[in-house]
Amino acid sequence: MAAHGQDRQIDYIEFSVADIARAKAFYGRAFGWSFTDYGPDYCEFGDGRLSGGLTLGPARPGGPLVIIYADDLALAQRRVEEAGGRIVRPIFAFPGGRRFHFADPDGTELAVWSAAA
Template sequence: MAATGDNRRIDYVEFNVSNIEACKAFYGRAFGWTFTDYGPEYCEFDDGRLKGGFTTLGNPRPGGPLVILYADDLEAALSSVEAAGGTIVKPITGFPGGRRFHFSDPDGYELAVWTKA
């Protein structure tokens, strides 16, 4: 598989929030972001350069959004994370449009890696 220009780069930022509508109102008003809803538990935002999401599926983490990297080969990325000393926090799971896993780095920061379906 040939690597894309996005392989193993930060691709998305996800905020665990308590109220998606309140976040949309705030970020839309404060920064002019636009939004695409994907059901009651998920909304994608677009700031004009970077996309990210608001979700109620996790616990809000004050001070830290979930940084998400993209990988052409998700299984190879998972193996690389483990080989480098990372800990898999959530195994590979599917979602509409792709699959992803979560890991923590040696300092305990949780990140995720995703790939298209």
Template sequence: MSHQGQDRKIDNIEFNVTDIARTKAFYGSVFGWTFTDFGPTYTEFTDGRLTGGFTTGEEVRPGGPLIILYADDLAATQQRIEAAGARIVKPVFSFPGGRRFHFVDPDGYELAVWSAN
């Protein structure tokens, strides 16, 4: 899968939910979204334009979904984030398809950055 041209752009939105089946039924019936399951705790959704995910892997996050950006170079992006004064709140970890980390921006919003590399 090629991610060329996606460096430093919003790539994914992830919602923490309490019940994936209920969530899929809701968004599927209301908005016509389609889903691809990746195990019992994660399903990817697409609305035909944007891809995101629903997970029961973490508690429901106050303040809304997790915005996930893509980076060609994860380490360099983390260095830029830290140099700009943001705080890393979840160190780099691997998952099927790549690696990612989470940070909190200067206003307190938590975001994530992932890379297939």
């Protein structure tokens, strides 16, 4: 994921895919993206400007998962809840940091991540 210092900015996008190898072949051939594997269920892509991930799983309603960076994850979660968002996946750890998922008032799922513990 991107460098720090971009508090409350879109930072990463994840696509849920049924077959990571097939998705890598498609996006690599169609757009020239590069890839870094992080196990059998996750692969990071780079397009030369933005990074994102390919994660094994069913397609998400609303399309790709947009991920926002926050310097203070707990504060970001409070702000989301106070603004009317609904937490759909509480804070969890992953390689590189922690994050949570939320639904906006229209039901669109997004995530917020932080490298801080």
